Amino acid sequence: MPRTDIDWEKLGFGFSDVNCHVRSVWKDGTWGPLEFVKDPYITMHIGASCLHYGQECFEGMKAFRQKSGKIAIFRPDENAKRMHRTAVRTVMAPVPEEMFIEAAEKLVAANEEFVPPYGTGGSMYLRPLLIGTGPQIGVAPAKEYTFLMMCMPVGAYYKGGMKPVRAVILDNWDRAAPHGMGDVKVGGNYAASLYAHEKAKHDGWPVELYLDAKTHTLVEEFSTSNFLGIKKDGTYVTPDSHSVLPSVTNMSLKQVAADFGWKGECRPVPYTEIKDFAEVAACGTAVVVTPVWEITRGEDVIRISDPDKVGPHLQKLYETVQGIQYGDLPDTHGWCHEVKIG
Numbered sequence: 512m513p514r515t516d517i518d519w520e521k522l523g524f525g526f527s528d529v530n531c532h533v534r535s536v537w538k539d540g541t542w543g544p545l546e547f548v549k550d551p552y553i554t555m556h557i558g559a560s561c562l563h564y565g566q567e568c569f570e571g572m573k574a575f576r577q578k579s580g581k582i583a584i585f586r587p588d589e590n591a592k593r594m595h596r597t598a599v600r601t602v603m604a605p606v607p608e609e610m611f612i613e614a615a616e617k618l619v620a621a622n623e624e625f626v627p628p629y630g631t632g633g634s635m636y637l638r639p640l641l642i643g644t645g646p647q648i649g650v651a652p653a654k655e656y657t658f659l660m661m662c663m664p665v666g667a668y669y670k671g672g673m674k675p676v677r678a679v680i681l682d683n684w685d686r687a688a689p690h691g692m693g694d695v696k697v698g699g700n701y702a703a704s705l706y707a708h709e710k711a712k713h714d715g716w717p718v719e720l721y722l723d724a725k726t727h728t729l730v731e732e733f734s735t736s737n738f739l740g741i742k743k744d745g746t747y748v749t750p751d752s753h754s755v756l757p758s759v760t761n762m763s764l765k766q767v768a769a770d771f772g773w774k775g776e777c778r779p780v781p782y783t784e785i786k787d788f789a790e791v792a793a794c795g796t797a798v799v800v801t802p803v804w805e806i807t808r809g810e811d812v813i814r815i816s817d818p819d820k821v822g823p824h825l826q827k828l829y830e831t832v833q834g835i836q837y838g839d840l841p842d843t844h845g846w847c848h849e850v851k852i853g
Contacts, residue, residue: 512623512624513576513624513625513626513627513628514624514625517625517664519627519628519631519633519664519666520631520666521666522627522631522633522664522665522666522667523665523666524636524665524666524668524797525663525665526663527663527664528551529622529625529661529662529663529664530549530621530622530625531547531548531549531618531621531622532547532548532551532618532659532660532661532662533545533546533547533548533614533617533618533621533659533660533661534546534548534657534658534659534660535606535610535614535657535658536644536655536656536657536658537604537655537656537657537658538645538654538655538656542604542606542607542610542658545610545613545614545617547617547621551661553657553659555642555644555657556644556645556646557646558646558647558648559642559643559644559645559646559647559653560643560644560645560646560647560652560653561642561643561644561653563647563648564643564647564650565601565697565698565699566601566602566603566642566643566652566653566656567601567640567641567642567643567697567698568594568597568598568601568603568640568641568695568696568697568698569594569638569639569640569641569696569697569698570590570593570594570637570638570639570640570696571590571636571637571638571795571796571797572584572585572586572587572590572615572636572637572639572759572796573585573634573635573636573637573665573796573836574615574619574626574634574635574637574662574850575626575629575634575635575836575837575838575847576626576627576628576629576634576837577629577836577837577838577847578629578837578838578839579838580629581838581849581850582619582623582626582849582850582852583836583838583847583848583849583850584615584616584619584637584847584848584850585836585846585847585848586759586763586846586848587611587612587615587848588608588612588848589759589762590611590639590759591606591608591611591612592608593695593696593757593759594606594611594639594641594696595608596695597641597695597696597697598641600692600695601695601697602652603641603643603652603653603656604656606639606641606658610658611639612848614639614658614660615637615639615660615848615850616848616850616851618637618660618661618662619635619637619662619850620850620851620852620853622635622662623850623852625662625663625664626664627664627665627666629837629838631666631667632666632667633664633665633666633667634664634665634836635662635663635664635665636662636663636664636665636796636797637660637661637662638660638661638662638663639658639659639660640658640659640660640661641656641657641658641659642656642657642659643655643656644656644657665797668797668798672821673800673801673802673821673825673826673829674802675802675803675804675816675817675818675819675820675821676717676718676801676802676803676804677715677716677717677718677803677804677805677806677807677818678716678717678718678719678720678733678793678803678805678806678807679711679714679716679718679719679720679806679807679808680719680720680721680722680782680806680807680808681707681710681711681719682722682727682808682809684704684706684707684719684721685721685724686700686703686704686721686724686731686732686734686754687700687703687721687724687731687754688724688754689723689724689725689753689754690753691754693731693752693753693754693755693756694753694754694755694756694757695756696756700756701735704719704721704734704735707719707734708734711734716807718733718734718736718793718801718803719733719734720732720733720734720738720803720806721733721734722782723752723754724754727782728781728782728783729750729752729779729780729781729782730750730780730781730782730784730785731750731752731754731755732750732752732755732756733793735793735795735797736758736793736794736795736798736801737749737750737755737756737758737760737761737793737794737795738750738780738791738792738793739761739764739791739792739793739794739800740780740784740785740788740790740791741788741789741790741791741822741824741825742787742788742789743787743788743789744774745773745774745824746773746774746775746776747764747765747768747769747773747774747775747776747824748775748776748777748778748780748788749761749765749776749777749780750777750778750779750780751777751778751779752779758794758795759796760794760795760796760799760832761794763832763846764794764799764800764828764832765777766844767828767831767832768824768828770843771827773824782808785806785813785815786813786815788815789815789816789822789824790802790815790816790822790824790825791803791804791806791815791816792825799828799829799832799833800825800828800829802816802821802822802825803815804816804817804818805818835847
């Protein structure tokens with residue numbers, strides 16, 4: 512049962528202490544057992560490869576207390592697959608999918624009272640993390656890795672409903688290079704966007720949109736979320752680029768759109784096409800969708816939609832995915848992974 516000493520209605524999206532996290536160490540070619548750890552701090556060698564050469568990757572996913580009272584994690588298998596791909600690209604020991612899902616199940620069960628009640632709009636955010644912890648002074652893969660998974664309760668991202676935002680394109684900054692690491696979830700991609708994000712925020716834009724680094728003519732993605740556009744005929748469009756992170760949320764939204772009978776296109780999206788979209792949004796785990804009503808690039812200001820109103824397609828997509836996550840709508844694709852409690 513949810514704790515009674517937490518004001519669930521006032522939860523934000525930030526770190527908070529819970530009972531424990533889950534941890535396993537890989538060395539001598541094998542993963543050790545999953546262990547519960549109460550201490551939120553970790554101790555590692557000062558020569559750890561994650562500190563010197565950035566050998567690390569992470570994921571983000573959520574667990575929901577559903578209308579039925581059950582607790583379900585949304586599509587953990589897809590996060591496990593994506594972390595596996597990232598581990599291979601960064602030459603780390605991949606976490607087996609079965610172990611990843613077992614860690615998520617055990618973590619949620621051990622912290623069940625921190626899963627927000629149904630009806631509050633809250634959820635439990637899970638953060639899997641894989642880091643090189645073996646000492647490595649020469650540039651080479653570590654010989655030891657640590658897999659961690661932590662969790663925390665988070666509130667509804669939108670208090671009082673979705674609100675469209677403005678976005679900016681900063682041509683002096685790129686998120687990821689062609690044939691680089693933009694399609695995997697490593698911390699360096701986020702560190703590379705921090706300066707531009709802080710500049711955008713300081714200048715009044717809550718989110719920035721990146722174009723392709725080679726030509727600056729094609730839309731790629733927002734700083735922490737995929738780009739999606741809805742054409743006037745209802746077609747769901749998302750960029751096809753090697754530099755874009757494959758989003759589990761975007762994948763889910765595309766499937767929901769297909770279920771509605773909407774056309775879907777995954778292809779290069781020219782910057783000049785933005786003005787032709789009826790609706791545009793950023794999509795990701797934290798918010799599902801963030802409607803974007805205006806995009807500015809230097810002196811070029813593109814007004815896409817009403818700043819005070821969410822478009823009908825985005826509203827329907829958001830409500831449907833949230834409905835599946837909270838158990839209000841049928842889970843026809845088997846996306847919700849139930850956690851056994853007790």
